[in-house]
Amino acid sequence: MFHMIINGFVDILTVVNLLWIVFGTLLGIIIGAIPGLTATMGVALLLPLTFGMDTLPAISMLLGIYCGGMYGGSITAILINTPGTPAAAATSLDGYPLAKKGQAGKALKMAIFSSTVGGLFSALMLILIAPQLAKLALKFGPPEYFALVLLGLTVIAGISGKSLTKGLIAGSLGLLMSCIGLDPMLGMPRLTFGNIYLSSGLSTVPVLIGLFAIAEILENSEKIGVQGKKLTLHKISGDQRVSFKEFKSHFLTMIKGSLIGTYIGIIPGIGSGVSAFVSYNEAKRSSKHPENFGKGEMAGVVASESANNGATGATLIPLLTLGIPGDVVTAVLLGAFMIQGLTPGPLLFRDHGSTIFAIFAGFILINIVMFIFGLTGVKYFALVNNLPAELLYSVIFVMCAVGAFAVDNSLFNVLVVLIFGLAGYLFRKLEIPGGPFLIAFLLGPLFESNMRRTVILYDGNMLQIVKSPIAMFFLILCAISLFFIIRNNSQLKKIERN
Amino acid sequence: MMKKGFKDIYTGLVLFAASLLMFFYVIPHHIKAYTVYGLPPSFFPKVITVALGVFSFILIISGLRQGGKEAFSLEAIKEHFRSIDGRPARNVLMIFGIAILYYIGLATIGFIISTPIIIFLLGIAFRWKRYVILILISGLTTTVLYLIFGVVLGSPLP
Amino acid sequence: MKKALMILMVALMAGGMALWAGGQQEAESAESYPSKPMTLVVEYNAGGSTDMLGRAIASIIPKYMSQPMVVVNKPGGSGMIGVDYVLKSNPDGYTLGTTSSGPFTTVPLTQQSPYDPIEDVVFIANFTLGPIAICVPADAPWNDLNDLVKDAKANPGKLIYGQNAPGGTTHMAMETFRAAAGIDMKMIPYNSGSEVAAALLGGHVNTGTLSPAEAAEHVKAGTLKMLGVFNAERMTDYPDVKTAVEQGYDVQIAVPKGVFAPAALDPAKIKMLEEALEKVYNDEEFVAIAKKIGLGPELYWMNMEDSQKFMSGMYNAMKPVVESLGLGN
Structure with a gap:
C-alpha cells in the first residue's frame, strides 16, 4: 500500500503533470468563483479537450477543476453573497455576515483551511479504505436512502432563522418546486403545463443563482439614490490573521465536517451541497452559541467548507470501485476515465493499480495546490470588495444570466433566473429564508422517489423500516436533531423575552 | 406605525389561497392519475400542498397573535401602503426591468450586442457617473465572457 | 443627461431587434453545400454516450465534408428539447442532431411532444445499436x-x-x-x-x-x-448469453444511435450527408475512438432507408406496450 502511493507520487511528479494540475485547479477556482459557473460545467465542457491527452495529465486536470471549483464557490459566497453552487450557499449563511463585519479575509482563510482539510481527509479515505466504504454505499437501498434524506430535511428546521414557521413554508415551497418536471418514478410529466422546457424540471443552478445572487443585487438596488444610504461593498477592516489557537478551536468542526462530507459523499446521488448543509446544521447543534449562527459565526463557514470538499474524494469512491457515478460531475468523470482506457469498476484497482495510485497522488497534490492558491489569493480575492459596487453588480448580473444559459445552453434558464431572482427578493422582504427552500428543492426528488420505492418494497407497510438498522440509525439521528432544534428554539425565545 | 404581524398575515393568506388552488385545481388537472406502480404521482405534491396550507395557517395565527388583528381594517391597509417608501420599490423594478430587457435582447439580437448595452444600462441605473469607464467595462466584460463561455467552454452563446 | 443616455441605449436595442427580425434566411443549393461549419445538436448532457458518439462523428467528418462540425448540447425534456430545436431549425443541412431511442419512440408517446417523431424527421444514418x-x-x-x-x-x-x-x-x-x-x-x-x-x-x-x-x-x-x-443476434463479446428469442420469448429491442435532420432537408444534401457519414463509419480513426468510449461492440451501420424503417418500426412496436401500461399521454 505505502510503496504504491510513493510510486504514485513518482509517476505524477513530472513538470507536464504539475502544469496541468496547476492549470486545472486554478481554472476550477476561477470557474467556481464566477457566479453562474459550476465545477460540473467546467468538467463537462473541458472533457473533449482530454480526448487527445495522456491519462495522468487529463484526469488530474479534470479533478483539479472539480476540487478547485468546489472551493472557488466559497470566495464570492463570502465576499458578495452570490453563491453559485448549493455548497457555497451553505457557506454564505455565515460567510457573508462575517464579510459584513469586515472579516472577509479571515473567513476566506478559514474557508481554504477547511476546504483543504476536508479534501485531504477524503483523499486519505479514498486511498486507504475505498473498497470497504464502497461496500457501505451498496448497503443503501430505498429505506436507507429515505431515512438519510429525511435527516437532510431536518436541516430545514435548523437553518430557519428567526421563525420556524417561515422556514417550514420555504421548505414546502422548495419541495413543491422540485415536483415540477417528470415524475421521478414513472417519467410522466407533472405540473409542466405542456411546456417541454419544464418537463426536465427546474435546473438547480438557475434557481440558486436567482434566489441568492440576483436577489442580492435587487435588494442592494433599493439603496440607489436614497439619502444616507450608499451602494457599497463591505471592506475588510482590522486584523485578518488566523491564530493557531483559532485554527485549533475549529479543528474538531473541520474533522467532523470532513467526516460528514465523506460519509454523505460515498452515498451516490446525495451530493456535496447537502453534505455542507448537514454539516452546518451539526456544527450549529453542537455549538455553545447556536444563536450566533447566521450572524457571522466562523464555525458555520468551517463546517460547510470542510464538508463540501470532504465530499470530493468520497464521490470518487463509488465511481472508481463500482463504476457508479453519484452526480453529474462524476458521471462526466466516468466518461473521462473510460476515454483513457480506465473503465471504473471492481477490477480497476487490480488492472490499473499503479495508474490509479498516481491519480490519487495527483488528488493530494491538487489539494495542496488549491491550498497554496487559496491562501496566497486571499488578499487578491478581497480586492473585489474595493471595486465600485455599481460596476460589480452590473457585471455580476450579466455573468449570472450567461452562466445560467450555459447550464443547458437554453434561454429558458435565463428566464428561470429572473423569476427566481424576483421570488428571492420577495422572500427577503417577507423574511422567508432561502436556505430551507434550497435544501428542500435539492432533496425533494430524492425524498419522494425513495419514499415511493420503499412503499413498493414493503408493500405499503412503512413500519417494516425497523428491519433496516441503517435506516433506524438515521431515523434516530433525525429525532435527536429535531429535539435539539426545538430545545434551542425555545431557549432562544426565552432569551428574547428576558 | 405598522404592526409586526401585518406582513405575516397577508403572506399567510396568499400562500394559504395558493395551497387551496394547488390542491383542488392545479394538481387534479395537471398530474395524471395513475396507480399501477405504488403511490400515484399526485401523492407527494398533495402532501406538500397540505403542509404548505397548514404552515401558512400557523403563520396567519401567529401574525394575529402579534397584534395584527387590525390588519383587516381598511385603515391599516392604507396605513401600510403609506408607510412604504416608493423609492426602493421603483429602484428594484427598474433593475428588474433591465434584467427582462436582457432576456429579450439575448433571445433576439444575441449576446455580443445586448451584453455591453445591458451593462451600460445597469451602470447608469446604479448611478455610476464615469461613462468612459463604464463603456470600457461593458466592452471588456463582453469580451472576457465571450472568451470564457464561447471559446474556452465552447458554449453556443445566442 | 442620464435619462437621455438611457433612452438612447433602449432605442439602440430596439433598433437591433428590428434589424434582426428583418434579415433572416436565405436558400442555398446542394452544389456549394457545405460552405460553412455545421452544427450537431446532442439532446443529452456532455459526457454521456450519445454525446461522445456525436463528438466522435464530428471530429472525423471534416475529412469527408471539407467543413468542421460543432457539437452543441441541448439537454432536457428527456431529449425532446434538443430534437425539437433541430426540427424547428432552418432545414438547410447546417443543423443536424444525434438520434437516440427515447425522443423518437417512447417519449412522444408518454409526454406531449411538439413534433411528430417519424413524419418530421429524416434519419440519415445509424451508427450503433445497443443491446439490452x-x-x-x-x-x-x-x-x-x-x-x-x-x-x-x-x-x-x-x-x-x-x-x-x-x-x-x-x-x-x-x-x-x-x-x-x-x-x-x-x-x-x-x-x-x-x-x-x-x-x-x-x-x-x-x-x-x-x-x-x-x-x-x-x-x-x-x-x-x-x-x-433482447437482441436479434447474440452479442459478439458475450457469445454464451442467449437471446430472448432463442429462449422462447419474442422480444427484440435494441437502442439505436445515429444522425438525423429535419424531414424538409433537400434530398441531394441528405444523400451527401449519408455518403459522408458512411465513410466516417468505416474510418479507422473513428472505429478506434468508438472502441475507446465503449461503443465498439455496438457499432451497427444502417443507411437512410434502413434507419427510417428501423425507427418507424420501433415507434410502432412501442405504441401498444406504452398504451397497455396506461402510460400514454
Missing part, C-alpha cells in the same frame, strides 16, 4: 431466463426488478418480456442504469435491465451475470 440485457447478481439461483420465469411464476409479485428510466426503451423491453413470459414482478424504478447496477450489487432488487457497457465490469469481476439479451 437482463442481469442478476452472480449468486442468484437462475442461469437463464427460463429459470427466472419458473421462479417468478412460483412466487407471483414477489421478485423485484430494478428499472432504469420507467417509460423508456429499456422499460418497454422489460415489459414486453414480462408480457411474453406471463409473469408478475414488482418494479422499483431508478434514474439511471448505474443506479440499477448498484441496486443489483447491493441485493435490493432481483433483476435489472442493463446495457452490456453498464454491466461489463461487474460481469468481468464476477459480481453480476446476464440471463439473456
Whole structure:
C-alpha cells in the first residue's frame, strides 16, 4: 500500500503533470468563483479537450477543476453573497455576515483551511479504505436512502432563522418546486403545463443563482439614490490573521465536517451541497452559541467548507470501485476515465493499480495546490470588495444570466433566473429564508422517489423500516436533531423575552 | 406605525389561497392519475400542498397573535401602503426591468450586442457617473465572457 | 443627461431587434453545400454516450465534408428539447442532431411532444445499436431466463426488478418480456442504469435491465451475470448469453444511435450527408475512438432507408406496450 502511493507520487511528479494540475485547479477556482459557473460545467465542457491527452495529465486536470471549483464557490459566497453552487450557499449563511463585519479575509482563510482539510481527509479515505466504504454505499437501498434524506430535511428546521414557521413554508415551497418536471418514478410529466422546457424540471443552478445572487443585487438596488444610504461593498477592516489557537478551536468542526462530507459523499446521488448543509446544521447543534449562527459565526463557514470538499474524494469512491457515478460531475468523470482506457469498476484497482495510485497522488497534490492558491489569493480575492459596487453588480448580473444559459445552453434558464431572482427578493422582504427552500428543492426528488420505492418494497407497510438498522440509525439521528432544534428554539425565545 | 404581524398575515393568506388552488385545481388537472406502480404521482405534491396550507395557517395565527388583528381594517391597509417608501420599490423594478430587457435582447439580437448595452444600462441605473469607464467595462466584460463561455467552454452563446 | 443616455441605449436595442427580425434566411443549393461549419445538436448532457458518439462523428467528418462540425448540447425534456430545436431549425443541412431511442419512440408517446417523431424527421444514418440485457447478481439461483420465469411464476409479485428510466426503451423491453413470459414482478424504478447496477450489487432488487457497457465490469469481476439479451443476434463479446428469442420469448429491442435532420432537408444534401457519414463509419480513426468510449461492440451501420424503417418500426412496436401500461399521454 505505502510503496504504491510513493510510486504514485513518482509517476505524477513530472513538470507536464504539475502544469496541468496547476492549470486545472486554478481554472476550477476561477470557474467556481464566477457566479453562474459550476465545477460540473467546467468538467463537462473541458472533457473533449482530454480526448487527445495522456491519462495522468487529463484526469488530474479534470479533478483539479472539480476540487478547485468546489472551493472557488466559497470566495464570492463570502465576499458578495452570490453563491453559485448549493455548497457555497451553505457557506454564505455565515460567510457573508462575517464579510459584513469586515472579516472577509479571515473567513476566506478559514474557508481554504477547511476546504483543504476536508479534501485531504477524503483523499486519505479514498486511498486507504475505498473498497470497504464502497461496500457501505451498496448497503443503501430505498429505506436507507429515505431515512438519510429525511435527516437532510431536518436541516430545514435548523437553518430557519428567526421563525420556524417561515422556514417550514420555504421548505414546502422548495419541495413543491422540485415536483415540477417528470415524475421521478414513472417519467410522466407533472405540473409542466405542456411546456417541454419544464418537463426536465427546474435546473438547480438557475434557481440558486436567482434566489441568492440576483436577489442580492435587487435588494442592494433599493439603496440607489436614497439619502444616507450608499451602494457599497463591505471592506475588510482590522486584523485578518488566523491564530493557531483559532485554527485549533475549529479543528474538531473541520474533522467532523470532513467526516460528514465523506460519509454523505460515498452515498451516490446525495451530493456535496447537502453534505455542507448537514454539516452546518451539526456544527450549529453542537455549538455553545447556536444563536450566533447566521450572524457571522466562523464555525458555520468551517463546517460547510470542510464538508463540501470532504465530499470530493468520497464521490470518487463509488465511481472508481463500482463504476457508479453519484452526480453529474462524476458521471462526466466516468466518461473521462473510460476515454483513457480506465473503465471504473471492481477490477480497476487490480488492472490499473499503479495508474490509479498516481491519480490519487495527483488528488493530494491538487489539494495542496488549491491550498497554496487559496491562501496566497486571499488578499487578491478581497480586492473585489474595493471595486465600485455599481460596476460589480452590473457585471455580476450579466455573468449570472450567461452562466445560467450555459447550464443547458437554453434561454429558458435565463428566464428561470429572473423569476427566481424576483421570488428571492420577495422572500427577503417577507423574511422567508432561502436556505430551507434550497435544501428542500435539492432533496425533494430524492425524498419522494425513495419514499415511493420503499412503499413498493414493503408493500405499503412503512413500519417494516425497523428491519433496516441503517435506516433506524438515521431515523434516530433525525429525532435527536429535531429535539435539539426545538430545545434551542425555545431557549432562544426565552432569551428574547428576558 | 405598522404592526409586526401585518406582513405575516397577508403572506399567510396568499400562500394559504395558493395551497387551496394547488390542491383542488392545479394538481387534479395537471398530474395524471395513475396507480399501477405504488403511490400515484399526485401523492407527494398533495402532501406538500397540505403542509404548505397548514404552515401558512400557523403563520396567519401567529401574525394575529402579534397584534395584527387590525390588519383587516381598511385603515391599516392604507396605513401600510403609506408607510412604504416608493423609492426602493421603483429602484428594484427598474433593475428588474433591465434584467427582462436582457432576456429579450439575448433571445433576439444575441449576446455580443445586448451584453455591453445591458451593462451600460445597469451602470447608469446604479448611478455610476464615469461613462468612459463604464463603456470600457461593458466592452471588456463582453469580451472576457465571450472568451470564457464561447471559446474556452465552447458554449453556443445566442 | 442620464435619462437621455438611457433612452438612447433602449432605442439602440430596439433598433437591433428590428434589424434582426428583418434579415433572416436565405436558400442555398446542394452544389456549394457545405460552405460553412455545421452544427450537431446532442439532446443529452456532455459526457454521456450519445454525446461522445456525436463528438466522435464530428471530429472525423471534416475529412469527408471539407467543413468542421460543432457539437452543441441541448439537454432536457428527456431529449425532446434538443430534437425539437433541430426540427424547428432552418432545414438547410447546417443543423443536424444525434438520434437516440427515447425522443423518437417512447417519449412522444408518454409526454406531449411538439413534433411528430417519424413524419418530421429524416434519419440519415445509424451508427450503433445497443443491446439490452437482463442481469442478476452472480449468486442468484437462475442461469437463464427460463429459470427466472419458473421462479417468478412460483412466487407471483414477489421478485423485484430494478428499472432504469420507467417509460423508456429499456422499460418497454422489460415489459414486453414480462408480457411474453406471463409473469408478475414488482418494479422499483431508478434514474439511471448505474443506479440499477448498484441496486443489483447491493441485493435490493432481483433483476435489472442493463446495457452490456453498464454491466461489463461487474460481469468481468464476477459480481453480476446476464440471463439473456433482447437482441436479434447474440452479442459478439458475450457469445454464451442467449437471446430472448432463442429462449422462447419474442422480444427484440435494441437502442439505436445515429444522425438525423429535419424531414424538409433537400434530398441531394441528405444523400451527401449519408455518403459522408458512411465513410466516417468505416474510418479507422473513428472505429478506434468508438472502441475507446465503449461503443465498439455496438457499432451497427444502417443507411437512410434502413434507419427510417428501423425507427418507424420501433415507434410502432412501442405504441401498444406504452398504451397497455396506461402510460400514454
